[in-house]
Amino acid sequence: METFAFYIFAGITILASLFVVGQRNPMYSVMSLIASFGALAGLYVLLDAPFTAVTQIIIYAGAIMVLFLFVVMLLNASREEAAPPVTQLVGRTGLRIGAVLSLLLGAEIVWALSRVGVTRFGEDPAAASVSSVRRIGTGLFTDHAFAFEATSILILVAMVGAVVLARRER
């Protein structure tokens, strides 16, 4: 059952991501990216991380994607001009070098994963209780308190930056 759910969610995630980069209308891209994030939230539930799953839905699919959707509608530039063919961008030699490098990278990943062997997730109750929101909160405000505070400054800077950048010059 868990395996079945994993393949369903993984399939939805990959197909939706391919659709995001595969077609020209940014509105459809944003919509299918929301579908992809929903399936990723399902994967987080399978990984015993309900807090991350809920955050994924609320912050990513809820807030960030609405921001993207808002800008897509605001700019109203729905069609994207056709891209030049890849051979024109990098040339035939560059294409061959890139193909060889990516094949090498793929072979390297397969080799590394096969060396590790099958890595099963632990079944002990301590690992299952990892999901508790209490432990995340404790870790966030004790061990990672400095990063948490630095994040607030980051958000302040981003807020000021966005306002300054998008302001109309006069």
Added chain:
Amino acid sequence: MVSLNHYLILSGVLFAIGTAGVFLRRNLITVLLSVEIMLNAVNLTFVAVGRYLGTVDGQIITFFVMTVAAAEAAVGLALVISLFRHKETLSPDAFTALKW
């Protein structure tokens, strides 16, 4: 039985899709969306490895990544809006003023 390797491979595939989107698309908004796909692939790795090691740190760093993604989206989209005001286009090829 689903193992850690399944999640790592899925994450790698997602990251590759995002990278391809950044390089191939001719629309600044779609490029930013592809960056979001890459960030999510890394998030999946963090959560899966955290589950494998039995710690909660993977989820905590995912929380920080989400915050940074929100800040990046806000600043990036503000840049896109102000670029669109100048040239009336979203194609990255139109913005070559800094190219030497």
